[in-house]
Amino acid sequence: MTDLPLLRCFVDGQWVETHHRFPNINPVNGQLIGRVCEADAATVSRAVEAANRAAQGPWKTLTVQERSALLHRIADGIEQRFEDFVAAEVMDTGRPVHQARSLDVARGIANFRMFADLIKTASSELYESTLPDGAKMLNYVCRKPLGTIGVISPWNLPLLLLTWKVAPALAMGNCVVAKPSEETPSSATLLAEVIQAAGLPHGVFNLVHGFGPGSAGEHLSTNPNIDAITFTGESRTGSAIMKAAAEGVKEVSFELGGKNAAVVFADADFDAAVAGVMRSSFTNSGQVCLCTERVYIERPIFDRFVEALKRRCEALVVGRPEDPGVDMGPLISLEHRGKVHSYYQLAREEGAAILCGGDIPVFGDERDQGAYIQPTIMAGLPDTARCMREEIFGPVCHVAPFDTEEEVIPRVNDSAYGLAASIWTTQLSRAHRVAGQIRTGIVWVNAWFARDLRTPFGGTKMSGIGREGGRYSLDFYSEISTISIRI
Numbered sequence: 001m002t003d004l005p006l007l008r009c010f011v012d013g014q015w016v017e018t019h020h021r022f023p024n025i026n027p028v029n030g031q032l033i034g035r036v037c038e039a040d041a042a043t044v045s046r047a048v049e050a051a052n053r054a055a056q057g058p059w060k061t062l063t064v065q066e067r068s069a070l071l072h073r074i075a076d077g078i079e080q081r082f083e084d085f086v087a088a089e090v091m092d093t094g095r096p097v098h099q100a101r102s103l104d105v106a107r108g109i110a111n112f113r114m115f116a117d118l119i120k121t122a123s124s125e126l127y128e129s130t131l132p133d134g135a136k137m138l139n140y141v142c143r144k145p146l147g148t149i150g151v152i153s154p155w156n157l158p159l160l161l162l163t164w165k166v167a168p169a170l171a172m173g174n175c176v177v178a179k180p181s182e183e184t185p186s187s188a189t190l191l192a193e194v195i196q197a198a199g200l201p202h203g204v205f206n207l208v209h210g211f212g213p214g215s216a217g218e219h220l221s222t223n224p225n226i227d228a229i230t231f232t233g234e235s236r237t238g239s240a241i242m243k244a245a246a247e248g249v250k251e252v253s254f255e256l257g258g259k260n261a262a263v264v265f266a267d268a269d270f271d272a273a274v275a276g277v278m279r280s281s282f283t284n285s286g287q288v289c290l291c292t293e294r295v296y297i298e299r300p301i302f303d304r305f306v307e308a309l310k311r312r313c314e315a316l317v318v319g320r321p322e323d324p325g326v327d328m329g330p331l332i333s334l335e336h337r338g339k340v341h342s343y344y345q346l347a348r349e350e351g352a353a354i355l356c357g358g359d360i361p362v363f364g365d366e367r368d369q370g371a372y373i374q375p376t377i378m379a380g381l382p383d384t385a386r387c388m389r390e391e392i393f394g395p396v397c398h399v400a401p402f403d404t405e406e407e408v409i410p411r412v413n414d415s416a417y418g419l420a421a422s423i424w425t426t427q428l429s430r431a432h433r434v435a436g437q438i439r440t441g442i443v444w445v446n447a448w449f450a451r452d453l454r455t456p457f458g459g460t461k462m463s464g465i466g467r468e469g470g471r472y473s474l475d476f477y478s479e480i481s482t483i484s485i486r487i
């Protein structure tokens with residue numbers, strides 16, 4: 001037991017062990033794979049103080065070019081330890097190795113490189129004006145660092161989502177105290193090692209492990225000496241963090257939950273739409289905020305489309321991360337599996353027909369101690385059913401027919417969430433017309449999770465506050481200031 005890794009916090013350039021430790025579990029087989037040092041309030045305060053101090057030190061004198069070079073050096077460091085990061089993501093989450101490679105770690109590198117390049121070309125605004133007395137004024141806008149950013153990230157895409165926030169925060173000259181999910185501490189710890197090796201001044205980046213309420217998450221979000229909070233996680237957690245931020249009127253950026261819809265028109269490229277809906281429903285075992293949980297299919301192709309989806313769902317390879325051809329692994333934890341499974345039960349109680357899956361698989365091997373669940377397709381629920389309104393966050397979607405655009409668009413929009421949607425059609429005018437009426441932050445047409453990192457990303461309603469991506473991140477992680485000079 002003693003040779004299991006101990007994951008430590010990283011505060012003011014030093015690795016810190018704490019008294020309280022919590023277990024890190026492999027969701028493939030329920031095995032203990034390590035212990036993690038939980039940051040108490042004092043450790044979080046020390047991290048915030050170190051960040052505040054570093055913000056006034058050499059870090060603030062760096063030029064944009066120097067900061068850009070450091071971000072590229074961090075990206076280089078992730079690249080050099082690519083397989084370590086893949087192993088860390090796979091160990092913590094049980095995801096397919098090929099996904100950790102092509103999505104998680106690749107995006108961790110891309111996030112740092114994108115913002116490293118963007119800050120070198122980011123423009124600002126300048127206006128010339130004349131005062132009533134005829135005096136000329138030059139008015140220009142500049143972005144100054146906000147100060148210390150609290151970054152709180154979830155377990156579903158651990159490195160992708162942590163770096164999506166840390167990269168622009170550092171790029172804009174801020175200091176960071178990051179609190180990754182208690183479920184996925186490993187890749188965040190590796191990132192701290194890479195940042196330390198890159199030579200950022202002590203205190204610029206700090207990492208505190210722990211939970212939410214009564215632990216590091218709450219200690220960070222309630223700390224009066226952070227200047228802004230960027231959070232990705234459940235909507236109800238966002239609400240709790242917003243209450244904490246309100247105390248000190250802190251700026252917040254929230255990427256929250258979703259109940260995303262796919263709309264498949266009869267004129268869609270049938271095979272592409274089937275593949276697209278499969279990918280958007282079952283990627284990462286459905287544990288992506290952008291995943292589809294509601295599929296609306298135009299009636300003339302409904303039966304054929306559902307039959308095709310059912311066949312593909314039954315053919316999904318549910319296995320270990322390194323299994324050949326594996327499509328999906330376990331859920332993140334037995335607790336989350338219990339939640340998703342309870343929705344499968346609820347769906348039956350609400351009158352759903354389970355077309356595929358609907359239960360916990362039995363493998364007859366060590367995976368039976370893991371958090372596996374069957375990929376599932378259900379049908380027959382009214383739009384008012386809880387399973388149609390609440391985020392399940394598992395490998396499950398509901399299929400329903402529709403007859404007209406006028407009918408389906410209000411059904412898609414009838415949700416407390418507004419994060420993402422996907423539309424499958426070959427009619428160009430219909431694509432633009434329908435996409436323009438869907439109330440989500442992101443609409444894909446004949447695609448899903450296709451990302452240009454320069455575009456704004458975020459949700460409406462319960463799906464979030466603010467946008468990050470490209471210049472939207474530069475703006476959020478800055479104090480935007482206007483300087484007006486009489487000339």
Ligand SMILES: NC(=O)c1ccc[n+]([C@@H]2O[C@H](COP(=O)([O-])OP(=O)(O)OC[C@H]3O[C@@H](n4cnc5c(N)ncnc54)[C@H](O)[C@@H]3O)[C@@H](O)[C@H]2O)c1
Binds near residue numbers: 155180210218256
């Ligand atoms: N919109 C997006 O871009 C996006 C991306 C990924 C995940 N998500 C959402 O995240 C959820 C799944 O992730 P999760 O289960 O880790 O979410 P979660 O809200 O349970 O936890 C997210 C993070 O917040 C911390 N936390 C929890 N309670 C807190 C509190 N009271 N104060 C401070 N910190 C607290 C957790 O420790 C964790 O680090 C899903 O709802 C999913 O839709 C959204």
Ligand SMILES: N/C(=C\C=C\C=O)C(=O)O
Binds near residue numbers: 156451457
């Ligand atoms: N924020 C992003 C993805 C979010 C995925 C949610 O699970 C991104 O691609 O930048």
